Amino acid sequence: MSHTGRTTDGDARSASDIAADLASAPFVHLVPRADGDSLAAAGLVARALVDDGTPFQVSVGRTVAERTGRAESVDDRDGRTLVVGDSDADAVHLDPDDEPASVAAWRLANDLGGAPDAVLALAGAVAAGATPGAGATERLVDAAETTGRVVRRPGVALPTDDPTDVAHSTWLHGPFSAGVDETSALTDVADDIGSDADDSARRRFASLAAVETVTDDDATDRAGIAVERGLRPYATPDSATASVAGLADVLSCAAASEPGTGIALALGHDVADAAVATWRDTAARAHEALSEATTGRYDGLFVARVDDDAPAPVVARLLRDFRSPEPVALALADDAAAAAAVDDATVDGGVAGAMARTVTHTGGAYDGTATTGFATYECETKEFIHAFREAL
Structure with missing residues (x-):
């Protein structure tokens, strides 16, 4: 069952509840995770806040720890924080588990009284791996086609x-x-x-x-x-x-x-x-980076070691889609790693859970969804690969 928003104790909240919170706030701090879906979601909510005359700030957090720190830096007496993704902060979270965040944000923006951009919401959904017109995106395609936007x-x-x-x-x-x-x-x-x-x-x-x-x-x-x-x-x-x-x-x-x-x-x-x-x-x-990577195959996992300046999340997705014979792909730079899986059933607790278990052994910080993950780490690459394999 998807939740539109929650507090840190996991209570589900409706889009209208979150909209009421944000609409009454003197200031809103948006803290999205660093992926295309979450950036689109933050943009949708922020545009609705502009229409409502509510000041806002956006700061991206690449890991759960970074988003937690950014969210906790805001005093609730001065504003309200909405985290797009997961964090450990006492904040409202837009983190649905069965649809892209941008689809949930499109509904939230509607509840805020805005006229959300269906094209932006669709782009966010595609970035999350959705097929336009399927599932929760059907309404977005209808809205965009009706107005000639797509x-x-x-x-x-x-x-x-x-x-x-x-x-x-x-x-x-x-x-x-x-x-x-x-x-x-x-x-x-x-x-x-x-x-x-x-x-x-x-x-x-x-x-x-x-x-x-x-x-x-x-x-x-x-x-x-x-x-x-x-x-x-x-x-x-x-x-x-x-x-x-x-x-x-x-x-x-x-x-x-x-x-x-x-x-x-x-x-x-x-x-x-x-x-x-x-x-x-x-x-x-x-x-x-993908064309020059050093690769290794394990049971259920395909690893590519890339240069340190390679964009690991993008490499991991390309690796999964076009080069990996295994259901989980891992792109590994010197101090950062990213993973992408075929579906969330591949990994116990999703890729996010595997990354969380991994960094408990290797040090560093993590982020992730059911099918993607990111981590910084403080060990040798071989040790990280071993820990991630165990976490899977």
């Missing part, structure tokens, strides 16, 4: 209209990806068709992208399923980015490397160019 079309899901940006998409990984440095027919096609391609050209381009992704020598069977998320996008003709999944990609990459830029984009500020530049840089480092 239009389904053939092609590749990108944040820009430039086909050459397929090299940076983290919904795909193949010889055409930035930093992989392999021969790719797709690269030549992208240069030829341009940004004003018709539907027929977009369809051929998407087909070639899918073929090169799934027939890559190192691609796993799972790549054939994962590639679907990067195709047939919901285009967003009146938004700062070109598609829903493209915005989700930008938010996810920004969350991993420059969360402040991601928050600014989610708030609706004029930072699309800077956010896309962040996406290109982050995605290129992730693709290159």
